[in-house]
Amino acid sequence: MIDTRDRSRAFRVQIVQGCSGLFRDRESAEGRQSMGSRFGQVMRRLRGDSTVRAFARRANISASYVSMLEKGDINPSVKLAISLDRDLAANGGLLTAFVADAIEHRNVPSDTPIHQDGFVPTLVTDNAGDEDGEDATNRRQMLRLAGAAAMGTVIDDEATRRRLNDAMGAHRSLDEWSTAHEDHLHALRTRPPAQVAHDLSIDLDTLSRQIELAKGSELVELHRVTALLAAIQANAFTRLAQHGTALRWWETARWAADASRDLDIRLLVRAEEAGHGLYGQRSPQSVLRLLTEAEHLAGQRPMLKLAAIKAKALSKAGRHAEAEEALDRMTDLAHRGVRGDAQGFWTPNELYFSQSWVYAAMGREEAAARAREELLRLTSSYVYEANIQLHAAWAAIVSGGVEQGASQAATTIAAVPEQFRTVHVLETARMTLRAVPVEHRTRPAVGELRAILADSA
Template sequence: MERQVETLLSTSPAVQRRPTLMTENPRPLWAARIQAEREAHGWSKWEMARRLMEARGYEHGDVRNRARQILDWEKGDHFPRDWADAYVTAFAMTWQELFGAQDASVIPSVSVGTTAPPQARGDDLERRTLLQLAALGMGAGALGSTGEPVRQLLDLALNSEPRDLDDWHLTLSDHLHAIRTRPPAQVRDGLVVDLIAVQRQLQDADADEATELQRVIAALSTIHANALTRLGDHGAAIHWWRTARTAADVSGDLDLRLLVRAEEAGFGVYGQRDLATVLRLIEAAERIAGDSLSFWVADLAGTRAKALSLLGRHDDARQALNTYLGHDGDGARTSILPTLWNIDQTYFAQSWVYAHAGDEAKAGTAREQVLARTPDYQYAANVRLHEAVCAVANGGADTGTRQAVDIIAALPPAQRSHMIIETGKAVLRAVPVERRERPAVRDLRVLTSGR
């Protein structure tokens, strides 16, 4: 279900013909995506050319000429039909992930500026697609047991009114509040409806509105990936991170591009990515930031601190944490998601780093600050699990694991998010090997394994 909604966003005529900040002509989504992926890997056009030729098995070739072609492809002037498979190989992605289609047969061969298909045909196709999505949700139970999201999808397909941008910003605030206070499955269902609604509105938007709607899509996709991560649906979450990145890149909003990447890296430390990949994501985002003074550069340092602490590099983690501290979040409040970042997140990072290092006093001070401030049930549970991590790190394996069992077992099942369970597993990983068969340790292992 998640991949089909994402494909609807990726392949819609509205998305394919949206304007960019650089030109009034439309730029295809695949063009923005191949550029975004190249930049995320930190590759210049020349390096991309070498990677493509390597993927084709060419030991010799004209790198300069290929780099010029890459410029044309990234502008969307021409689709790289002869080199599309090489792109897929170089990025280790599938055709559909990269180009929004199964193969080249459905990608227009025309260059930028060609008139899109007639509106009526697009409406009919999209209406059928929405009805199919609704039917799929009813058949697979993917949209919840009440059927309300399915009803909303059907209503959207048959009678949809565009929202003004203030309404979309209010919608984002509502979803952000929901993700902090409600079970993530409920939040996911509402997000699917709004992701389809904004895609429909983008279809008829003028240039200025389209740019702002791309920002809305990036923000909605970021919250959606958040919900999917809490549900432990990592494959779908990673695809939505990619959609969020692409929409942010197309909008041309540097702060939003960094916000999305900071969130993606931040959620990666909960077992979604291996830690080396998380650190590479941070480095790629920092390259995009360049000399920018964006708040999100500091936020990336906070995530680096968490990743390094999980790797046992506690001195390096403290150094990265110091880069993060001292920011009051003014820069975050200027974004499309002004309430995304709260000061409790600084204290949460301190609790994480100090707890893993066994610094009980500093971890405790930070924990109390989080518990006094956070509206997010997940933050409250996890910061208390940090206390359990710290207890184990200081030799109290039985104390720490019993505490973790009590914290997780007390939560309603719908609130036992993957991120809480993953923090419980961090408590387990801190237990010395010779104590891993203790009764409390076994209880925590069963509770976090889902059995």
């Protein structure tokens, strides 16, 4: 039996390690690889599991240029550094790395003020020019570039802000942490997941330091906060297809939920973990095992989210009759007034989304369409909107309209901006593609869908 203090310490270490770098995967080969520049290292972390080609399209540069930047073989111009930081939602991370590289390699004082007055396409080049002349002065003036042109502000000096907070003895109240949880959950539904993961990592680092000092009832409440924020972070990394990192964050969320001794939080975290596992992170059988464990933990307590996820998991496993029975149980719970979680993760959207998924997989186009209509009435989430369009394509394919469905799916994916082509959207499109009968997989529309998915990988 592990000692409670040891378990708490292990939990806190996990939080600190999980937050220690932007999208850092501690066990990946990339994480152990020596990079040629800070800029290249940050770019590589931002890319995550995306292919170089897909990442290059998102960054609006060539794949070979991405490779050279990551290896440190070349350095970007001021204009390109600003553009990449903005387009890749790096929130100043690339700009900070650019400045650090420039200061290190050009021996420019770190406190040199920089003004944005256009662009210098050869800011960091092999021909330094006259270091005592006007060229050198211009280089020094541009080096701090800060995201002023990109975001209208100077580089966010997070370390300075934290030192100020520490010096003032800043301490977030539980109400403030509740607000932070709501803010990050809203961001998850409306902003690119890379931005969500980056912003949330800052709060998680703050939380880990506050946990170290907390005692008694405050520590228990902070465990609840940690469970919720870690679940959001796991969700964000799932959307980025960084599944190894996501799985570790799910583990941290479970540890924190168990430490809180709050059954509702424990069930919520497990349901969220199982639900996101359906998007290429786990097999349907593994997800069903997680659900069985959660149901055992719940005992007689009904939970809408568990019923909804079970319906989708059974559907993905090809057990359509059982999936429809699970849908009926979910609908019955809703009619009996069973409410979703009180933490904001559950919304009525999930009722109709689950129906749309299950009926699409069965080829029941009319039933799926009714669920989509109800869902569109309630939601403005980019994930839901893209996925239910894919459900319509999925239902059409299963019903025999292969050309129509494949064309609709390809059009849907093409319309989604690169930064919003999350694993949730792409995996739904892959499920749609897998529904195409073998004898129809050489059709032009199917080839188009396959190609756009390959490009988005």
